[in-house]
Amino acid sequence: xxxxxxxxxxxxREVVWSVINEPSEMAKLMPGVxxxxxxxxxxxxxxxxxxxxxxxxKMTMNFEKLEEREPEFALMRAKGQGxxxxxxxxxxxxxxxxxxxxxxxxxxxxxxxxxxGAMGQRVLQPIVNQQVSQVLEALEDRVAAASxx
Amino acid sequence: MTTTVTExxxxxxxxxxxxSIPRKEDKRLVQGQGTFFDDVRRHGMGxxxxxxxxxxxxxxxxxDVSKALELDGVYGTITGDEVAIHTDPFFEMSVEPxxxxxxxxxxxxxxxxxxxxxAAVCAATRELARDAAELIEVxxxxxxxxxxxxxxxxxxxxxxxxxxxxxxxxxVFDWGDVDSALAxxxxxxxxxxxxxxxxxxxxxxxxxxxVEYDKGTGEWTLTCNHxxxxxxxxxxxxxLRTGIDKLRFVTHDIGGGFGNKICLHPQYVVLCLLSRKLxxxxxxTEWRTDQHTANAxxxxxxxxxxxxxxxxxxxxxxxxxxALDDCGAFPRYEPLGCIIxxxxxxxxxxxxxxxxxxxxxxxxxxxxSPNRGYSRMQHLWLTERIIDIVAHELGFDPVEIRKKNYVxxxxxxYETPNGCFYDSGDYSTALDMVLDLIDAGSIExxxxxxxxxxxxLGLGIGSTLDSGTNNFGQSTLxxxxxxxxxxxxxxxxxxxxFGEVVVTLGTVPQxxxxxxxxxxxxxxxxxxxxxxxxxxxxxxxxxxxxxxFSGTYASQFAFTGLGAVKGAAxxxxxxxxxxxxxxxxxxxxxxxxxxxxxxxxxxPPEAALPFMALGAIINANNAFLPPDFNxxxxxxxxxxxxxxxxxxxxxxxxxxxxxxxxxxxxxxEIDPETGEVDVVDYAAVDDxxxxxxxxxxxxxxxxxxxxxxGAALHEDFVxxxxxxxxxxxxxxxxxxxxxxxxxxxxxxxxxxxxxAPLGAKGMGEGGGGGIHCICSAIQDALKPAGxxxxxxxxxxxxxxxxxxxxxxxxxxxVSVASK
Numbered sequence: 010x011x012x013x014x015x016x017x018x019x020x021x022r023e024v025v026w027s028v029i030n031e032p033s034e035m036a037k038l039m040p041g042v043x044x045x046x047x048x049x050x051x052x053x054x055x056x057x058x059x060x061x062x063x064x065x066x067k068m069t070m071n072f073e074k075l076e077e078r079e080p081e082f083a084l085m086r087a088k089g090q091g092x093x094x095x096x097x098x099x100x101x102x103x104x105x106x107x108x109x110x111x112x113x114x115x116x117x118x119x120x121x122x123x124x125x126g127a128m129g130q131r132v133l134q135p136i137v138n139q140q141v142s143q144v145l146e147a148l149e150d151r152v153a154a155a156s157x158x
Numbered sequence: 159m160t161t162t163v164t165e166x167x168x169x170x171x172x173x174x175x176x177x178s179i180p181r182k183e184d185k186r187l188v189q190g191q192g193t194f195f196d197d198v199r200r201h202g203m204g205x206x207x208x209x210x211x212x213x214x215x216x217x218x219x220x221x222d223v224s225k226a227l228e229l230d231g232v233y234g235t236i237t238g239d240e241v242a243i244h245t246d247p248f249f250e251m252s253v254e255p256x257x258x259x260x261x262x263x264x265x266x267x268x269x270x271x272x273x274x275x276x277a278a279v280c281a282a283t284r285e286l287a288r289d290a291a292e293l294i295e296v297x298x299x300x301x302x303x304x305x306x307x308x309x310x311x312x313x314x315x316x317x318x319x320x321x322x323x324x325x326x327x328x329x330v331f332d333w334g335d336v337d338s339a340l341a342x343x344x345x346x347x348x349x350x351x352x353x354x355x356x357x358x359x360x361x362x363x364x365x366x367x368x369v370e371y372d373k374g375t376g377e378w379t380l381t382c383n384h385x386x387x388x389x390x391x392x393x394x395x396x397x398l399r400t401g402i403d404k405l406r407f408v409t410h411d412i413g414g415g416f417g418n419k420i421c422l423h424p425q426y427v428v429l430c431l432l433s434r435k436l437x438x439x440x441x442x443t444e445w446r447t448d449q450h451t452a453n454a455x456x457x458x459x460x461x462x463x464x465x466x467x468x469x470x471x472x473x474x475x476x477x478x479x480x481a482l483d484d485c486g487a488f489p490r491y492e493p494l495g496c497i498i499x500x501x502x503x504x505x506x507x508x509x510x511x512x513x514x515x516x517x518x519x520x521x522x523x524x525x526x527s528p529n530r531g532y533s534r535m536q537h538l539w540l541t542e543r544i545i546d547i548v549a550h551e552l553g554f555d556p557v558e559i560r561k562k563n564y565v566x567x568x569x570x571x572y573e574t575p576n577g578c579f580y581d582s583g584d585y586s587t588a589l590d591m592v593l594d595l596i597d598a599g600s601i602e603x604x605x606x607x608x609x610x611x612x613x614x615l616g617l618g619i620g621s622t623l624d625s626g627t628n629n630f631g632q633s634t635l636x637x638x639x640x641x642x643x644x645x646x647x648x649x650x651x652x653x654x655x656f657g658e659v660v661v662t663l664g665t666v667p668q669x670x671x672x673x674x675x676x677x678x679x680x681x682x683x684x685x686x687x688x689x690x691x692x693x694x695x696x697x698x699x700x701x702x703x704x705x706x707f708s709g710t711y712a713s714q715f716a717f718t719g720l721g722a723v724k725g726a727a728x729x730x731x732x733x734x735x736x737x738x739x740x741x742x743x744x745x746x747x748x749x750x751x752x753x754x755x756x757x758x759x760x761x762p763p764e765a766a767l768p769f770m771a772l773g774a775i776i777n778a779n780n781a782f783l784p785p786d787f788n789x790x791x792x793x794x795x796x797x798x799x800x801x802x803x804x805x806x807x808x809x810x811x812x813x814x815x816x817x818x819x820x821x822x823x824x825x826x827e828i829d830p831e832t833g834e835v836d837v838v839d840y841a842a843v844d845d846x847x848x849x850x851x852x853x854x855x856x857x858x859x860x861x862x863x864x865x866x867x868g869a870a871l872h873e874d875f876v877x878x879x880x881x882x883x884x885x886x887x888x889x890x891x892x893x894x895x896x897x898x899x900x901x902x903x904x905x906x907x908x909x910x911x912x913x914a915p916l917g918a919k920g921m922g923e924g925g926g927g928g929i930h931c932i933c934s935a936i937q938d939a940l941k942p943a944g945x946x947x948x949x950x951x952x953x954x955x956x957x958x959x960x961x962x963x964x965x966x967x968x969x970x971x972v973s974v975a976s977k
Contacts, residue, residue: 092292095212122212122213122214122880123882124212124447124451126882127451
């Protein structure tokens with residue numbers, strides 16, 4: 010499942026870059042993060058709870074930064090494992106200056122295997138949309154806060 | 159419900175055969191007093207849960223069971239590596255390359271379909287076992303996935319390195335002279351591709367077993383619901399490096415099989431290993447999602463490059479086709495599906511020239527197993543699609559072209575081009591009956607009325623055969639090295655000390671009513687009431703008489719199963735008469751068995767012995783009998799039908815012996831806005847020869863019809879490109895509810911089989927007729943909306959909607975070359 014979009018942020022590109030390329034900052038944006046551990050500058054692990062089914066789907070996500078061209082492009086991969094689900098997500102974003110702010114074009118290729126994946130796009134798409142929406146809203150707030158710090 | 163019977167049932171002397179007596183099984187089943195394997199408990203038994211692959215295709219990097227073993231209440235685990243050490247791969251039936259495939263009970267080193275078991279855990283409760291399974295960590299490396307049979311043919315990705323190819327089996331079947339038949343035809347209709355989709359059955363009871371290991375004797379007892387234990391043991395014993403008699407299969411009531419419960423040997427081997435390893439009974443009950451995902455599916459098949467010769471008057475001269483069969487990740491029961499279809503090579507039609515170029519491949523999908531109408535359903539769907547597409551393209555009436563090309567009643571018994579004999583039947587009369595039931599004469603009026611409501615209405619016909627009594631010799635047409643030929647079945651009948659008639663069956667009933675029909679046959683032969691006949695429930699391979707391939711499959715109970723019952727009952731009957739003659743001092747020919755007595759015909763009423771007396775004499779009071787007279791009143795009989803040998807060069811022979819027939823007709827309405835299909839009228843006529851119990855026959859027609867309607871409109875195992883099954887539950891895999899069922903009108907005719915012991919033919923697998931007729935009806939309904947050709951066996955709303963939007967896309971698959 011490929012999801013993509015563009016988000017306009019009211020902060021300079023360097024500020025946005027600093028937020029979304031700092032793992033600990035990014036962790037604050039992700040919904041359902043229960044714990045977060047940085048292995049090195051290119052690898053980190055998060056335990057998350059995805060709002061799926063009763064009690065949520067708990068997954069351990071391993072992130073790896075694959076490529077970055079500061080301050081405009083980054084590519085990362087996240088592999089997660091939980092009960093009945095394996096997730097493999099490759100995501101990238103491109104930042105460009107837009108007036109005084111930043112335009113962020115993003116894309117994510119999400120693959121979910123196992124019984125949860127078998128539920129198909131009909132069930133998963135709304136959840137992915139909800140998660141993306143929450144991340145973007147949190148990002149907007151965090152970038153606004155960072156630009157005033 | 160309407161039932162029409164054209165001929166009275168042919169009955170035995172006393173007449174319980176042919177009556178719809180209530181099923182003996184139903185009292186306990188309806189009252190919830192049936193006993194299924196899952197009802198059986200043992201002291202200290204553990205519950206097993208399988209860890210299954212989430213990937214369609216991946217290398218297993220590592221399996222870590224340590225966290226699961228730390229959990230309190232977990233008894234133990236097993237992985238593929240252990241299985242590879244303690245067992246051998248299962249026997250493969252194919253020649254190379256498929257014959258080189260190595261298939262173990264658990265995945266070894268690689269997973270090849272979503273849901274494939276990679277490990278198992280045993281714990282004190284079912285829930286705990288499931289929790290523990292979630293603690294088993296499996297690391298995978300994904301591999302490229304094959305979900306398309308045509309792609310599999312390219313061998314760019316190979317599932318089984320030992321085979322070196324995805325092709326399991328391939329071969330050409332060529333009967334008559336199809337090239338000449340096509341050359342001489344006035345028209346040649348070409349169909350580029352047709353697709354028979356992947357679906358299966360959904361028995362009420364999922365698979366499972368309780369397995370106990372006896373350390374002292376090395377014997378395993380499997381209390382289970384395997385429907386063909388003879389074959390199960392043949393697969394399992396060599397893999398477990400033990401003897402067949404070390405595996406005791408015990409069944410009680412079984413909640414449906416339909417073929418799903420034939421290929422359970424991988425899971426059962428794991429249970430055997432676990433019970434031995436842990437020193438305790440282990441029990442596994444399959445979860446429904448697992449049943450959908452990885453129990454077994456029906457064969458998916460593509461029909462490519464079909465060419466059909468047709469004369470001006472509608473006579474069909476022959477056809478040729480390339481069949482591409484997708485058997486999923488492992489050819490468990492395969493490649494038998496590459497030949498089983500040939501039992502019905504020309505369908506119900508008089509085609510003499512047929513060429514089928516057949517190839518079967520592996521893909522990253524669930525393995526297949528026999529499924530109601532196994533392999534024949536796909537081929538019969540092809541023949542029915544051919545008929546309707548030819549009629550559509552050349553302007554023939556679908557009814558008349560069928561009647562013109564059907565095998566005619568006066569041609570019976572009819573030898574097909576490949577040496578099978580259709581034993582009896584009158585297909586044209588049956589078609590007339592079904593058309594009457596559905597009031598086909600009013601169809602144009604109904605079409606107009608539906609059109610006034612903005613709906614498209616169509617009538618479709620589906621003709622189908624149910625070939626019964628499987629000749630295992632047909633396997634040698636695939637692999638001449640196999641030492642299989644013919645078939646047989648056993649039963650035993652005895653009169654016990656209190657005069658009760660006791661019957662044990664070699665078959666393994668799963669709801670077909672064997673206890674009832676066997677009792678009817680025995681009651682007629684022995685002259686008593688079916689109530690006096692106790693047909694033991696279930697099957698125990700240690701105590702029930704059975705043969706090598708005993709089981710309930712291939713529509714053969716009516717022939718071999720009841721044939722064995724009849725033979726054993728007749729042996730007991732003859733001894734009862736001799737015994738009564740000796741006691742009553744009368745010649746044997748003067749003795750009759752009637753109403754539970756042996757008596758002198760036309761003799762005084764007191765000159766009669768109740769069965770109880772006969773049983774007591776033999777079992778408890780036999781000292782007065784002469785020394786050279788030693789009846790036992792206890793007999794086993796093996797019914798071995800005569801098939802003769804198949805010709806492996808010409809690929810001909812009697813692949814089966816009886817041919818029951820069903821013709822279905824459906825009227826559908828389509829909403830052109832949504833593509834939604836409603837079945838608004840439905841009728842089916844069945845001819846299975848002598849009906850032992852008409853109500854049971856009708857029930858099987860109903861069940862088969864429901865199964866077919868589900869398959870034709872909803873039930874579809876859909877995989878995405880990653881090999882993830884998208885329809886793994888009842889939400890997405892919609893089986894018909896009661897509210898989905900149209901009113902059914904059923905009719906029956908009886909053309910007794912001249913070759914079967916009771917004139918009865920195996921039946922119950924005629925469900926394909928429903929798929930055929932619904933496809934036919936949809937195509938008929940779509941005629942005024944662009945004339946789309948129905949090319950898929952499953953037509954849910956989105957597919958019908960697509961055909962409405964772009965009928966030309968389907969029509970591009972069909973062309974006609976005329977002289």
